[in-house]
Amino acid sequence: MAPPFSWLRPEPHGLYIVPADAWIDPARPVDLALVTHGHADHARGGHGTTVATPETIAIMGLRYGVVEAGARAVGYGDTIALRGNVKATWVPAGHVLGSAQILLEHAGERVVVTGDYKRRADPTCPPFEVTPCDVFVTEATFGLPVFRHPPIADEMAKLLKARENEQGRCVLVGAYALGKAQRVIAELREAGFTETIWLHGAMERMCRLYEDHGVDLGDLKAVAGVPKAALANSIVICPPSALNDRWSRRLPDPVTAMASGWMRVRQRARQRNVELPLIISDHADWDELTTTIRQVNPAETWVTHGREEALIRWCELNQRKARALALVGYEDEDD
């Protein structure tokens, strides 16, 4: 008899489901790809068939221009049968719009692959669901005990206060174009901010896509062509790469903010010339990671990417079986 879980094989560029001849979030084109969410390091183009949530497929369509002919949409809670007696179910992961964990069942064994996830409430996507399993394959982007994300309401208050205090300037928030940007906008709306929020060109289409999927983001306008003076006392959202780029010269003396879990560490904020660090992440922090492992309570924990060493050490200290998969190609430097 084969050793337990040998039907799921970590390869350098993704998790391979042997009997189904399928991959989860592969880093290079394959025949059959199961995709957890739309971020570029997980969802790549060029696969024969892509299976993902309808939102993720829409995001991939936007990103890669055309939706592959072989795209197949599965809703949350839906199960599909793969070859070799493998069943796959998509479960909300709470990371970004359309993000899912994938539950795999085969030979009486259950494996959950989280993709990326968080446990905090997010107005733009349904919350993470704890799914009991034998093997829990988790990310560890913020897998160090120094990472504890503060409540997002505190960070929104910081952002609104900076806008209030710096009259005549604008606050320029660097945020991932998919997920982080829309969450920041939605949270600003929840905090009662009703004015126009200005967008870098790279943000516009993704925001429209969110709105098409029922996420209300309020009044959004593109910065392009708007005179400097009209942007005083406003909030502008751009991708992190545009923060210190020439593009930002069109703005009225911007206060440079960045929405990222890395902002917890001062030196990281300084390196990026960030004046207003906003500790906002779409990944689980240390407490969320360890709490989730406790709640899921698997026989084994596999860590895909991030700071896996510390999380595996925590598992050892708590007498839990764990291993690092060392998958390549996943990195969320800007999250």
Place this chain on the structure above:
Amino acid sequence: MERFAALLDALVLTPSRNAKLALLAEYLRETPDPDRGWALAALTDGLDFPAVKASLIRSLMAERIDPVLWTLSRDYVGDTAECASLLWPEPLGDRLPAPSVAEVVETLHATTRTTAPRILTDLLDRLDVNGRYALLKLATGAMRIGISARLAKVAFAQAFDVSVEDVEEYWHGQAAPYLTLFDWAANGAAPPRTDLLPLFRPFMLAHPLESESLDLSEFAAEWKWDGIRVQIVHVAGETRVYSRSGDDISATFPEIAAALTVPCVLDGELLVRGAHQGGETGGAASFNALQQRLGRKTVSKAMLAESPAFVRLYDLLIEDGEDLREWAWEQRRARLEDLVPRLDQARFDISQVIAAKTFDDLAEIRSRARDEAIEGVMLKRRDSPYVAGRRTGLWYKWKRDPLLIDCVLMYAQRGSGKRSSFYSDYTFGCWNGDPDQGAELLPVGKAYFGFTDEELKWLDRYVRQHTVGKFGPVRETDKSLVFEVAFDSVHASKRHKSGVAMRFPRISRIRADKPAHEADRLETLRSLIAD
């Protein structure tokens, strides 16, 4: 402590000097005594708690977190105090009220090595993450956030709308939490007494000469020596040597501190003896020789023998308790000339007045000055009082014309703060031979000023359009643009591949008209080496 923690965070993340000043000034204005005084001392490294060291933080953490997790975290964060502040366990119940800065300082002052672990733990439990960071930084005395003593004084002056020169003068001799100083600045009380202490008096400074000519019946001329400007103070048996920024450098130049025994305050240029320079007996060596002695906390006997320091005197501020600063320069000069023969001749001489009848004579004498220890000429109004800072119309400096060389732009790097979207730091090179025979460019220096804002925009565009390689924030250009670079002097250097190091290089002109192969060669630069 919360306000201090917020200030610290804002200072860390604010790149602009003016914004830092505004933050600091606001804090000083709005924070009550004695918190603001202690905070000021903490920011300028004026606090020391021998019982609290980084090792104490590590041992407290060892009781609270697995050593492997600590090491992984510490390596990632890169700073022990910050890492500990992030990892400190939050109390389960309600937090006790946060301590004030004064309470923290008083508590830590009263701490011994035995009580330190418990006391620090109690304080950490009462603070949030930013408060813990501020506490640990304050307690271990390692702020390193780019707040110099000078910046703190300027902020203090700005906060209470008093002159920075007065702040400089009164600050010395005051101890944290500076209650008298705040009482004077904020409440208009009498300033602290300064006459019986060996205090620093702010220097009188000069403007660059811009007019074509000055009337030498109104202005006296003397040499401007290329050393470091110092003030030597002797009062009540104590002597101090101060640098231009008011730092006490007595320990770096003990032979000077030991040599003055007359109660007075002197202004002069600190130089080291150099037999091979200047021609005159006991002349001064170039700045490069002096550099060997700067920045050393202790001085070896060999160093003292090899490069003995002396001071060439410019001015006399106070003699025997009599403040001469209101007097005319001519009267002070006469007092100084009377005083100098009574000083240690090995350590003090007087900067000679240049005997020139007309301005044209002076220009002629200046252009012939080849002594490397001469930086230029000073022109002082004969009736000028000694006033702190740069007052228009009294003193002028007329520097020697800078040296010029044509170099080729090789690399450009993004600036910081307002310039962070511009490629504004330029590395330039000279040819190591004939460029038409396959010679290469070797970097000879770096400059980030000397150009206008308009030129910066042009340069930024040029760099982006002529990039051939990228290394992080650095771009390598196609080496097509020539800069005329101005600099004060050039010295042999083993640390640079080119073998030369320029002093004070700046972009003098952009020579877009000049082809790169016509830029200067390294041998031209080498021939200008001064020492």
